[in-house]
Amino acid sequence: MPLQITGAPGDPALLSLPWHLPLEDWPEHLIVPLPRGISRHVVRFVKLSGKVYAIKEIGERLARREYQRLRDLARIDFPSVRAVAVVTGRTADDGRELDSALVTHHLQFSLPYRAVFSGTLRPDTITRLLDALAVLLVRLHLTGFYWGDCSLSNTLFRRDAGAFAAYLVDAETGEQHPTISEGQRLHDIEVAHVNIFGELLDLEAGGALHPSIDPLETSEEICRRYTALWNELTQPEVVDIVEWRRVDKRIRRLNELGFDVAELQVRSKPGVARVIVQPKVVDAGHHQRRLLRLTGLDVEENQARRLLNDLDTFRARLPAHERSDSEEIVAHRWLAEMFHPTVEAVPKELRHKLEPAQLYHEVLDHRWFLSEAAGHDVGLPAATRSYVENVLAFKRDEKAIIGDPGWDDAASSA
Template sequence: MRSDLRITSAVMDATLLDLPWDEPLEQWTDADVVQLPKGISRHLVRFARLGGRVVAIKETTPEMATREYGMLRTLQRLEVPCVEPLAVIADRVDADGNPLAAALVTRHLRFSLPYRALYSSALKEPTAQRLVDALAGLLVRLHLVGFYWGDVSLSNTLFRRDAGAFAAYLVDAETGTLLRDGLSDGRREDDLEIARVNIAGELLDLAAGDRLDESIDPVQVAGSIVDQYRSLWHELHSDEVLPADERWRISARIERLNALGYDIGELAIRTGDGGTTVRIQPKVVDPGHHHRRLQSLTGIDAQENQARRLLNDLDEYVATQHDLRPYVGDEALAHEWLEQVFQPIVQSVPIELRGKLEPAEIFHEVLEHRWFLSEREQREVPLAEAAEQYIATQLAFRRDEAALLDLPLTMTMPIVTVQGLLDEEDDEGDWRDRV
């Protein structure tokens, strides 16, 4: 290792020096490389072990690595879902003194998967639609902070399960630009068109490789991101004129925005037409209403839909206990729910199965399983009983989404194998003619 290796990092991690930076990334051995599914990238990207964790390493130019590192750090400060940048490694040379490409190091997002790992012939159109909807939500959040992506695609996104839906995270920011004065409508429409074309191409590539259910129309699904984006953007920005005697609808508007994952900073209300109408213009702060409320009450760090589902159970518990013990405050009951309801369910999962799903997702699925059992058996199934059945009949057969390491090539579940994802070379095909 040359002494003039230049490492840029907000927090220096000495274990970075343990990686073979004097070798081209493509020549790294299994001693350092972790085989994980990944999306399609114009640069070489590999995963490596680093001090007990997994990182993604992308070879690129020093200028692009430094720019993307800074952009990801800025997006993190703005609380936009994206991968965490760790370091830029520059001034690399091999054993003979020949220069090597710079490297951008990011933390691997645990429990996340690229879209290609979520598709197989057994997955139906709702899955494709949920992924596109999640990407539309991410694009809105990026545009709200003034970020023009320039390369919107499923390949540049990671997805984490979020209580039956998916949460999307930006992976590749090298083409992005952050505009302090916000985005023009033209820039937003440009990003939308890029998204539509790229998604159509990605889905058509899957269809060409028999990796897409025949019922899915790639062009139609790709086009739906435009409708989903515009619907969400309109809900966040449109004025609403109401009769003065129907101000109760203000609360309904707030609830709709909260359901989309947004808080309201204030409402601009003014009367008009002789005092007969009011105009509501929500000023959106940042997303994560349910996430923040759950975290403040319990300390649980969950995705937005997961948080909403857990809060439903928590609120039901608090309401029930208030009837029995009206003198106990909400915060104390929330802590009680955490210790007596949530944690016992999570801790009942055998250690060897805890890498399957995030704790919040497991709890959500246990709640869903209890509802199913109660409906089927026409009785109130205890949560502990539902958890035991769920672990034995469902969780035990789920793939390990914490890392997806060492998966066998043949499995009883209809999923795409890791080796196939890593080795497959897709032909681009002449899909643009259909878009």
């Protein structure tokens, strides 16, 4: 059987690679020394025409299956490596048949878990990376994809504009269905639990795991986080058009789980709207940078998170034809229609009590509590008036507090 390359390789140099040699015997000058995870198969990286490809030696049936699964995921823009080609009909010089090869694009700036999970990594950062894996598994299941072998070894981690993201690497056991069954989903979780526990034990034995990380507790926590996120995202949420306090409540629950809203969608029909949220895991400072880029407001991280949540909710409330405007346009409208009017509604003699971002944040909190008590959204103007009259008027002046020797005592008794 002649050598065949099936797919859309795009680079003629792939044809010139020594496919007649087992992958482990390829000459060193072809190999790019990038960190590799643990794999049941031989994997090598090569650089051709300025691009890096990952090549995995695998049986033909599995190679074709994984190629198709990765193509399926690429069609829905799922975070996974991108398949390039399947190479079959490989024959050694002595006539021996060689395994087929799966060629994928190397995911730039990504690292396998052994290169990420080291003793130098802070425990809270490890937790966020594992959260990223929980998000990946939830997103797979929402698309109807059964992984069958969820593990750290089959995942790549990457920083992307401040966000931590997990990418699926190995899909040879995957199955695509219209929807995933409860049995498949629960089995995936159990496989993830067992695999991750074993991998963390292996890191611990090699002295590469931070001493504060307990392998069993961490592997169980991933499953708990997955379950909480799955329940939060799949719970039906149909709200009246005016009940945006329930949208805010949904975002708050995700924030309490440690996730942020990467995307908020609204599918409407007369009188009702279905709210869909897409979570992501973010690194420190992400919200500050995004808010500064969009609005010019330079605020603290927690303030930025709250303001961005309000901006995303504002966007979701726009008519469909305006919702597709760029982030910058929507952010400008939010400043003009929400943020600035709220700040300017405060009497001048009270504006010095709080900085504008903190003021807006506290008005949003006040609106939340008023709406919960009333059972409906009271609206931002009413909440602003109530906040000014019942809260802000009795606050101490922040500028006067600075350097006040009695402030520490007052703060500790507050």
